[in-house]
Amino acid sequence: MNRDPRNDDRTLREQFQALRREDASRVPAYEAVRAATPRHGSRPHGLKSIGGRLAWSAVGLLVLGSTVVLWTHRSTQRSVEKAIAQARELQAWSAPTDFLLPADLAMSEMGAISGASARESEEPSTTQPYNRPD
Amino acid sequence: MTMEANRPRAMSNALSDSLAAWHSDAFGWAITCCHRNRALAEEVLQMTYVEILEGRARFDGRSSFKTWLFGVIRRIAAGERRRAWLSTSRLARFARMSLAPDAAGNPEPALAAHRETSSLLRAFARLSARQQEILHLVFYQEMTIEEAAAVLRMRLGTARVHYERGKRRLKALLSEGALR
Numbered sequence: 001m002n003r004d005p006r007n008d009d010r011t012l013r014e015q016f017q018a019l020r021r022e023d024a025s026r027v028p029a030y031e032a033v034r035a036a037t038p039r040h041g042s043r044p045h046g047l048k049s050i051g052g053r054l055a056w057s058a059v060g061l062l063v064l065g066s067t068v069v070l071w072t073h074r075s076t077q078r079s080v081e082k083a084i085a086q087a088r089e090l091q092a093w094s095a096p097t098d099f100l101l102p103a104d105l106a107m108s109e110m111g112a113i114s115g116a117s118a119r120e121s122e123e124p125s126t127t128q129p130y131n132r133p134d
Numbered sequence: 135m136t137m138e139a140n141r142p143r144a145m146s147n148a149l150s151d152s153l154a155a156w157h158s159d160a161f162g163w164a165i166t167c168c169h170r171n172r173a174l175a176e177e178v179l180q181m182t183y184v185e186i187l188e189g190r191a192r193f194d195g196r197s198s199f200k201t202w203l204f205g206v207i208r209r210i211a212a213g214e215r216r217r218a219w220l221s222t223s224r225l226a227r228f229a230r231m232s233l234a235p236d237a238a239g240n241p242e243p244a245l246a247a248h249r250e251t252s253s254l255l256r257a258f259a260r261l262s263a264r265q266q267e268i269l270h271l272v273f274y275q276e277m278t279i280e281e282a283a284a285v286l287r288m289r290l291g292t293a294r295v296h297y298e299r300g301k302r303r304l305k306a307l308l309s310e311g312a313l314r
Contacts, residue, residue, distance in 0.1 A: 001150075008305055015254045016273035022251055023162050030157040034150070042310060076188050 146187060152199050153183055159275055163204050166270040167211035170255065174218075178211045187211065197284050204271070204285040257307035265300030268293060 162174040185191045191206045193199060257268060264286070271282035283293035
């Protein structure tokens, strides 16, 4: 039941060789193939087309790169301008409760003054000589 | 001066002679690379010859001429198949050519007469592209696995794996077909 693999290989080889003989009987003549122009013409393969592709890729990358750089630069410039404008706005800005500030300050100043004089009248002067109790 | 001028022509003639010597084998390989599409195989072969004779593909002597030539054919056939898939109009034409090779004016009716060969082709068509390529190179072109690996630009170990698996599968498919 077990078949010899070498026999199988031989059978395969024979079948392929039969196919080869059949193919050989229908091979177009070399001169005919050589003389015929390829349907799509001869295209420039190899270095030329690779060079062309590389050049186009480089151009594409250059355009993309410069777009990114310009965009980044413009956005940086825009953010600086924005910061300056914000600073100017802040400079001009006054709080709506600013009018309270002078009165408040005045009151607190007054309070500070009156408080100080009252303390002065109650407390003994520190400049007086100290009387030692006997 | 005359000798210098004649050198390219002499080289071209030598190349042409080498191509003529391997023409039959090259056609067999091209037809396998084009999935038995005879019209496409002829076109691929034409393009290969043009590329070689115009000096765009150069033989540097690192391998045998046949190995190198088969490598060029394989590359051009792969490019043509890819181009056919990428282009809609050509895709339609490729499909027509693939589905009805008889209608393309290049019939393969003789194969039907040879039962054994046609059963081999049917089974062969069910293998993967790599398996088809390596089995063709070994059994049809009678190359060693090392030479086949050089044509297919793959490692020897990988080539051996494809060869063994392909051979096993082909034998199984052929025996299945024989049982039916």
